Amino acid sequence: MKGGKRAHLKLEQLPDETLTGPVEDYLKTIYEIGRGTVSVATNEIAQRLNIAPASVSGMVRRLADQGLLGYERYRGVTLTEAGRRAALRTIRRHRIIESYLSQALEYPWDRVHDEAERLEHAASDELVDRMAAAIGEPVVDPHGAPIPSREGQVDETVYLTLDQLGTGYGARVVQVSDDDPEMLRYLAELEIVPGAEVVIVSRAPYEGPISIRLSGHLLAIGPALAAQVMVEPLTDMDAPAH
Amino acid sequence: MKGGKRAHLKLEQLPDETLTGPVEDYLKTIYEIGRGTVSVATNEIAQRLNIAPASVSGMVRRLADQGLLGYERYRGVTLTEAGRRAALRTIRRHRIIESYLSQALEYPWDRVHDEAERLEHAASDELVDRMAAAIGEPVVDPHGAPIPSREGQVDETVYLTLDQLGTGYGARVVQVSDDDPEMLRYLAELEIVPGAEVVIVSRAPYEGPISIRLSGHLLAIGPALAAQVMVEPLTDMDAPAH
DNA sequence: CGGGAAAGTTAGGAATGCCTAATATTAATT
DNA sequence: AATTAATATTAGGCATTCCTAACTTTCCCG
Numbered sequence: 012m013k014g015g016k017r018a019h020l021k022l023e024q025l026p027d028e029t030l031t032g033p034v035e036d037y038l039k040t041i042y043e044i045g046r047g048t049v050s051v052a053t054n055e056i057a058q059r060l061n062i063a064p065a066s067v068s069g070m071v072r073r074l075a076d077q078g079l080l081g082y083e084r085y086r087g088v089t090l091t092e093a094g095r096r097a098a099l100r101t102i103r104r105h106r107i108i109e110s111y112l113s114q115a116l117e118y119p120w121d122r123v124h125d126e127a128e129r130l131e132h133a134a135s136d137e138l139v140d141r142m143a144a145a146i147g148e149p150v151v152d153p154h155g156a157p158i159p160s161r162e163g164q165v166d167e168t169v170y171l172t173l174d175q176l177g178t179g180y181g182a183r184v185v186q187v188s189d190d191d192p193e194m195l196r197y198l199a200e201l202e203i204v205p206g207a208e209v210v211i212v213s214r215a216p217y218e219g220p221i222s223i224r225l226s227g228h229l230l231a232i233g234p235a236l237a238a239q240v241m242v243e244p245l246t247d248m249d250a251p252a253h
Numbered sequence: 254m255k256g257g258k259r260a261h262l263k264l265e266q267l268p269d270e271t272l273t274g275p276v277e278d279y280l281k282t283i284y285e286i287g288r289g290t291v292s293v294a295t296n297e298i299a300q301r302l303n304i305a306p307a308s309v310s311g312m313v314r315r316l317a318d319q320g321l322l323g324y325e326r327y328r329g330v331t332l333t334e335a336g337r338r339a340a341l342r343t344i345r346r347h348r349i350i351e352s353y354l355s356q357a358l359e360y361p362w363d364r365v366h367d368e369a370e371r372l373e374h375a376a377s378d379e380l381v382d383r384m385a386a387a388i389g390e391p392v393v394d395p396h397g398a399p400i401p402s403r404e405g406q407v408d409e410t411v412y413l414t415l416d417q418l419g420t421g422y423g424a425r426v427v428q429v430s431d432d433d434p435e436m437l438r439y440l441a442e443l444e445i446v447p448g449a450e451v452v453i454v455s456r457a458p459y460e461g462p463i464s465i466r467l468s469g470h471l472l473a474i475g476p477a478l479a480a481q482v483m484v485e486p487l488t489d490m491d492a493p494a495h
Numbered sequence: 496c497g498g499g500a501a502a503g504t505t506a507g508g509a510a511t512g513c514c515t516a517a518t519a520t521t522a523a524t525t
Numbered sequence: 526a527a528t529t530a531a532t533a534t535t536a537g538g539c540a541t542t543c544c545t546a547a548c549t550t551t552c553c554c555g
Contacts (some may be wrong), residue, residue: 013489016469018511031541033541033542033543034541052502052503053502053503053504053516054501054502054503062542062543062544063543063544063545064451064502064503064504065504065543065544065545065546066542066543066544067501067503068504069504069505069542069543070541070542070543075543081544084503084504084550085503085504085549085550085551086503086551111507112380115387116380116383116384116387118383121519122379125377126377126379126380129375129377130372130376130380132375133371133372133374133375134368134371134372135367135368137368138354138358138360138368138372141359141360142358145357145358150314171296176482197266236335248518252514257526273512275511275512275513276511277513294532294533295532295534296531296532296533303512304512305513305514305515305516306515306533306534307513307516307533307534307535307536308512308513308514308533309533310533310534310535311512311513311534311535312511312512312513315511326520326533326534327519327520327521327532327533327534328521328533329533486519
């Protein structure tokens, strides 16, 4: 009885233990809040999933019993290794489906999220792999979010957001948040899309507007919107003349 | 109180009353058994859905309360107009998804059914319409089954099956049943696919094999398999020389 | 450090959708 | 017509996943 490793392996690696849609959503959300490491508040899970906090307590306890979460009452939750793998599998599906809808079926980028949100729970691995192959194994989704590999590897770089950038700095947009269709339509209209290069022209104090230059135009956006735009600062060498 | 029509219309036509996956499966199955008109035995529903007969009684009562089924205890069920429309919507989704997987993603024809079975409950109308457009608005799925129109029109022709055909007759395969992958692989191997033309060479009595000629070859199949193959008899004019 | 606000939990309940076991109805058969 | 075989239903339960209301723990601030 010493050691305690046993034949757990068999049981815990069983990949046929199919997760329900809601369970996949919990795991995905927990990963997205805590990047897979940090302890996550149950209230925040509730808020993101749009359900009552009380509902989260119950579910979170069951997921902990199943070995998908670490959980201590009143202390938040963390993903176990199994939970992290499951979360990344769902996120991979979601982002490949988004990419496929966008590239193969000409879905507008503000509508891919909702569709993927439902399909991610129904699509088989085979389908997701075929979709990925059909559009050339994309590495980011239409909003710039990195697609985890089949093995669960994913780029976890934490980017600055546009509102954190000082006046005069240039940056390239790498990713925008994907779940608000109206915001996405507005961003597209302003041409604030992954790959775009921007320069901070000025920043008004007290939550005031941020003026940026983007391919010639000047435009002003609020800091709340700017906070949804992730950027990579340009080095002087990369920087456009200004 | 006389008349009794009232403002039911509003309530019963509400299309946003989203149906759950299981409910869609019940309606689809009932349609497929009874072609939308005949009264269907609850036991047969149970058998097709692979659930206990007792479970069907409960569900069927709820669906009747919701106005999707006509139901009289111990007497079987029928689809109402609303139920029929819902069933055909699901069937349309299923068959378009099958066609899309087959044509756009090169899914093998024995695997499209299971995938479509899950996706049909998750795909939006917009997605299904885009899929249909992308592959040129197909009218039959990969197994030859007709695709209902957006308005709920569908070809309800009842075809003969290969085992009902007399010796010497020629016929064109129009449709094969779609839910047994192994059988589909076998049929594909024999080249018994929609469009193929066959001639009945001989029929052994007592459930014996049926010999057919198909593009030159001779082959013998059992009557159980032949019963899964729907055909359209060829007139003499259409018939290949023999 | 003590008290109140914020965060999180338990208790109790409802809807869905399935199960088994026991019972009721209908149909078939002699 | 009576019995049996078949078909179908109710009764009682269980797992999920959500809810509201009431209670508990933690955290922060003066």
